[in-house]
Amino acid sequence: MPDTPSKQKSLIFLSLLCFSLADVRDGLGPFLGVYLQSLGWMPDEIGFVMTAGGLAGLVCTTPLGALADHTKYKRGLIATSVLLIVVACGMIFSWNGAAAVTFSKILSCTAAAAIMPALTGITLGMVGQQGLPARLGTNEAWSHAGNAVTAILGGVIGYTSGIPGVFFVMALMGGMALFCLWGIAPRHIDYAVARGLNPDSIGHAALKSKKLYPLFTDKSLLVVGMTLFFFHLGNAALLPLLGQSAVARFEVNAAAYTAGTVVLAQTTMILTALWGAHIAQRKGYGPLFYMALLALPLRGCIAGLWNSPWSIIPVQLLDGVGAGLLGVATPGIVARLLQGGGHINMGLGFVLTIQGVGASFSNAYGGLFAHHASYSAAFFALAAAPCAGLALLTITALFLPALRHALKGEPVSTVIAVYTAHGLI
Numbered sequence: 088m089p090d091t092p093s094k095q096k097s098l099i100f101l102s103l104l105c106f107s108l109a110d111v112r113d114g115l116g117p118f119l120g121v122y123l124q125s126l127g128w129m130p131d132e133i134g135f136v137m138t139a140g141g142l143a144g145l146v147c148t149t150p151l152g153a154l155a156d157h158t159k160y161k162r163g164l165i166a167t168s169v170l171l172i173v174v175a176c177g178m179i180f181s182w183n184g185a186a187a188v189t190f191s192k193i194l195s196c197t198a199a200a201a202i203m204p205a206l207t208g209i210t211l212g213m214v215g216q217q218g219l220p221a222r223l224g225t226n227e228a229w230s231h232a233g234n235a236v237t238a239i240l241g242g243v244i245g246y247t248s249g250i251p252g253v254f255f256v257m258a259l260m261g262g263m264a265l266f267c268l269w270g271i272a273p274r275h276i277d278y279a280v281a282r283g284l285n286p287d288s289i290g291h292a293a294l295k296s297k298k299l300y301p302l303f304t305d306k307s308l309l310v311v312g313m314t315l316f317f318f319h320l321g322n323a324a325l326l327p328l329l330g331q332s333a334v335a336r337f338e339v340n341a342a343a344y345t346a347g348t349v350v351l352a353q354t355t356m357i358l359t360a361l362w363g364a365h366i367a368q369r370k371g372y373g374p375l376f377y378m379a380l381l382a383l384p385l386r387g388c389i390a391g392l393w394n395s396p397w398s399i400i401p402v403q404l405l406d407g408v409g410a411g412l413l414g415v416a417t418p419g420i421v422a423r424l425l426q427g428g429g430h431i432n433m434g435l436g437f438v439l440t441i442q443g444v445g446a447s448f449s450n451a452y453g454g455l456f457a458h459h460a461s462y463s464a465a466f467f468a469l470a471a472a473p474c475a476g477l478a479l480l481t482i483t484a485l486f487l488p489a490l491r492h493a494l495k496g497e498p499v500s501t502v503i504a505v506y507t508a509h510g511l512i
Contacts, residue, residue, distance in 0.1 A: 097272045120133050145200070146197075155433070169264050204435050282429050322383055375416035377480075378408065
């Protein structure tokens with residue numbers, strides 16, 4: 088599909104969509120934890136509510152990925168999700184009892200589960216497999232820029248009018264997201280390519296796409312999912328606990344400090360995502376995974392050992408490295424592993440489900456350590472989790488040719504053909 092001026096306009100709207108969705112997709116993000124803390128909630132209570140919402144959203148992630156594969160209304164799917172998230176977050180400030188907050192979190196997490204597969208499908212349908220690594224870097228850079236800008240706005244508004252003011256920033260970004268979806272022309276999305284079908288073999292791939300069971304037994308895909316499980320088990324709770332720890336121990340302003348943590352990390356992620364896309368094009372997604380998995384243990388140890396509010400600087404710089412690299416690597420390696428099968432978005436939903444289990448348990452895992460031991464102990468416990476993911480990825484890549492070569496950046500379809508011809512798989 089040629090890059091006409093009209094298509095370039097759609098790509099610009101795609102960038103702006105990533106910018107605006109960044110704030111909406113995460114709901115209130117770390118601001119929710121410090122808001123509930125201000126209402127007298129304990130760390131473990133906050134962790135359990137976040138875990139409940141995350142687990143509920145996980146139930147829908149893979150089915151919503153399948154929906155993103157099969158529907159041509161991907162823009163409508165994202166629009167519906169945006170509206171539901173804004174409504175759910177607004178409910179928290181109207182009814183902040185345990186049941187109401189839990190229900191709101193469940194609703195927002197469920198709606199957010201549809202965004203990533205649908206957005207990846209739109210991106211793939213617009214640029215194809217060849218242009219995907221570079222475009223993923225661009226998407227991530229705009230996404231992190233959106234998080235940084237809205238965190239600044241949220242911090243300023245939260246400082247002057249309280250954390251509920253952060254909601255109005257999110258609602259504004261939700262409106263911008265709807266406008267950007269309208270600006271992406273449907274004719275610029277190849278819906279066969281968007282689900283992973285090869286343009287030169289649509290008939291054959293369509294037959295393959297009817298078989299779903301190999302998707303859930305693909306060893307390489309499972310390893311990627313479990314690696315991300317361990318990463319997010321250690322990652323998801325670190326920033327909320329860092330904010331809660333600083334408020335409890337150093338009496339910093341909750342809204343301003345939380346905004347500062349977000350801005351610092353997101354600014355780092357912009358540069359890291361662009362650099363990561365360049366590395367992925369040249370050397371594959373493997374280096375991105377390894378650097379992200381190594382950054383998180385270091386991040387947790389610094390948070391646990393440096394008893395100062397200034398620990399935010401190295402901790403969040405490393406957060407930017409890890410999250411920025413995985414934001415490019417995760418959809419990219421799934422698209423590469425499942426190329427030609429017609430279920431890329433469902434496969435991404437499957438991987439995000441496994442990843443989300445880790446992220447959901449992370450809040451309860453970290454919250455229990457913080458409540459029954461100390462915040463420092465919680466940071467050390469979180470730092471240990473990605474080490475298991477690092478070991479898993481390294482060892483299994485030795486025995487799975489498809490995974491090993493996908494990490495190195497070689498087309499998996501070519502690798503499989505060569506190994507099959509030599510009777511190796």
